[in-house]
Amino acid sequence: MNQYPIWKYLLIFIILAVGAVYALPNLYGENPALQITSTRGFALPADLTTNIEDALVVEKISFSSAEQQGNHLLYRFKNTEDQIKAADVVRKALGDQYVVALNLAHSTPEFLRKLGGKPMTLGLDLQGGVHFLMQVDMDTARSQQLDRYVDDIRAVLRDNGIRYISVRHEGNGLLAMLRSAEDRARTLELLRTDQSLQGLDVSELPAGENFGIAATVQEKQLQELQQTALKQNITTLRNRVNELGVAEPIIQQQGADRVVVQLPGVQDTVEAKKIIGATATLEYRAVDESNDAFTASQTGRVPPESRMYTDDNGNPILLKKRLIVSGDQLIGASASFDQQTGQPSVSVTLDGVGSKRMLDFTRDNVGNRMAVVYIEQKPNGTKIEDVISVAVVREPFGKRFQTTGLDSIQEASQLSLLLRAGALAAPMEIVEERTVGPSLGKDNVDQGFNAVLIGFALVMVLMAVYYRVFGMVANLALLTNVVMLVSLLSMLGATLTMPGIAGIVLTIGMAVDANVLIFERIREELRNGNTPQASIRAGYEKAFSTIADANITTLIAAFVLFLFGTGPIKGFAVTLSLGIVTSMFTAIMGTRAVVNLIYGGRKRVVKLSV
């Protein structure tokens, strides 16, 4: 007789039930919501909710629920009108310590969320938003790192009282020229042992007029530094995106030197590009007090240790090449008014290394001037360098200080935003942009679901007409297959894209294949004069190896697709592979169970409806 043992029925039932539960969240809609996070990722204080709720009560805006999810607060509203009004109110109430982002929160009921149930996220092509692919300019990153080595070597030599002729980088190597053989020997020793100079291969240059040392940075060290630069860029981008107030952004490394930035729901790409693409940083440099800038600009003779800049009044100014502190040593910045003059200012906080260097400099230079240079790297490679302020050092300072000389409080807050968001460790360029407007997204969803439904209906009608009772069983398997596929995609946190929907449609077409193979086998066995029960058993058994072979070859193709594909193609490959796996389960075990329940228990089956 064709009967499964009880445990097998139970197993199938449990798998289907679990699948159904995790597919369920997709049936619930979404609520307009506000997502509130701290700007610097700090934990949210306990009284924050009272502040927000008080502000909302004053403006008579009602919210439907409030909850804390991880490190952010989520307020749901009845409609988008309330949501947008509330966003303004909350932003005003909280100031720039918090990011208030508009969001669509899924309204999965509490009990499902406790089980970890969540709906599939819609891809950018379905919900609208911006996608950027950014490429890091590794050549520039490399030369910046070599520059930094040059600075560090100079600092080490100065600290040890060695006078050098020059230290510079040439190609991929570093060159140091010294005055005596003794200095060279000491320098060689220092380059090999100093803590701040790691990963250098050093050698003496053949004897000449000067005593030279050649050094190359080890390839491994350079690559590590580049990886670090990329990681730092990703962190910086994340900070900037947070400043933009986007809910659930995606920022990921792709390949060796690319970063993907996806901002769901963002429509103003110009603003987004401005913030993401800006590579602004600050440099603090000493003013060269011993030479006159005007003479230098007239004669064109700039002292070797200085560089010519133009200040904001258009006058030339000489700044020392030696950097005091740069933007990556900055850990905080906020816009405020200077207490003495009432001018707009940015107060800056430095990290440990930065504050030590600042203190060293200011202690020796009270009464001298210090300049702040604002550097912005444009996407096309040009560089803007503005001296935004020149101020006299009145007293030694380190960790905290103020930068003044800004025109307006707007400029101060824009600058503090860029400083807070941090400098990019290496310049980046947008190499791909895709924006999908909300109307196109909605059309894609509608058309995609229509296509799935119609394709589904057509296949089901064909199966029911062609294989009658067995066809209906196959249709049941097809439905459960879609439920299982959706639940797996939801559990994996997969993103549903248009190619993903195409993958689902294709899986429907292919999922019936297993059943077609089995049913054709059963028909064949019946034609050969076997009894109905034996035909069912033989049909399932003989079709199995065919189904397995056929599906494994398709899985190989899908796997390669996954390895080589990016973005949308990956999505297609994932749905296709998962669909093959779930269809094996529903089309073989699932239908067998149902067929067994229908025919297996009967003593005499005269005819199969296949």
Place this chain on the structure above:
Amino acid sequence: MKLLKDKLNLDFMKFGNAAVIMSVVLSILSIVSLSTRGLNFGLDFTGGSLIEVSYPSVPSIADVRSNLALAGMQDAVVQTFGTASDIVVRIPPRSEEESNADISTLVLTALQQGVEGEITVRRVEFVGPQVGDDLTEQGILAVLYSLVGIFIYVMFRFQWRFSVGAVVATIHDVIMCMGFVSLFQVEFDLTVVAAILAVIGYSLNDTIVVFDRIRENFPRMLKSQPHNVVNASINQTLARTLMMSLTTLLTLGALYVFGGQIIHAFAFTLIVGVVVGTYSSIYVASTILLYLGVSKRDLLKVEKEGATAVDVRS
């Protein structure tokens, strides 16, 4: 309901030579079309910008063009997309000095000019030239690696003659699909690449089902010629092959008709692929198997060296 008579026995392999000639001719045509007409490469490969906007009322294409030309974009291609009020503007990649990323902003400003009411941005796509080269390389590698993977798997599960048959049939299908895409100048973008890779999977699926039957039939039909074994196997799996193609074509047809313009190229390529794949699993793969001289010896289990006596027994 049945599509075919029971105990069907059509002599498919009688047309084997004719099929090979047809396949060769069609493959040559495909290659000729690919080398003369070429592929209509989409933005994903060429780089450049594409902006799709929806106008509040039907705009005049000539006005749109002149507005863009005034903004310095004489090389812009303007087309309607789907409906008459939807416009797509394509702009070839710019040289290094100009900023590619800012083009969309310029275009949108130009498009808005002289229009009452606000235009809605449907999508903006910008692909830098570096990205396209990488994609071509990835696509070719993906096809090659999947062929290698399949060759190895089939050799392991069947025998090398089957591997050759399956891989040649697959290459045949890929060439045909590309040929049709080139002939009809369907825009060749990432989704078409995905479709071609899906065709590889689909066509193999079909081929493997026929091969599986051949493997099963050889030990059963020891007295028959390989020609007859292959023929019988194709006949026995024909109902399934047709049913499978039909269900897949139904879903793909739904995708083509109702899935919207974005998915057209994808659905078109797959429809071609399913038709060609069905034909190739019957004719190309099996004919090659016979050409290579497949025999029962290839499929009977050989216990140890010299133990070929198994097939003498009957």
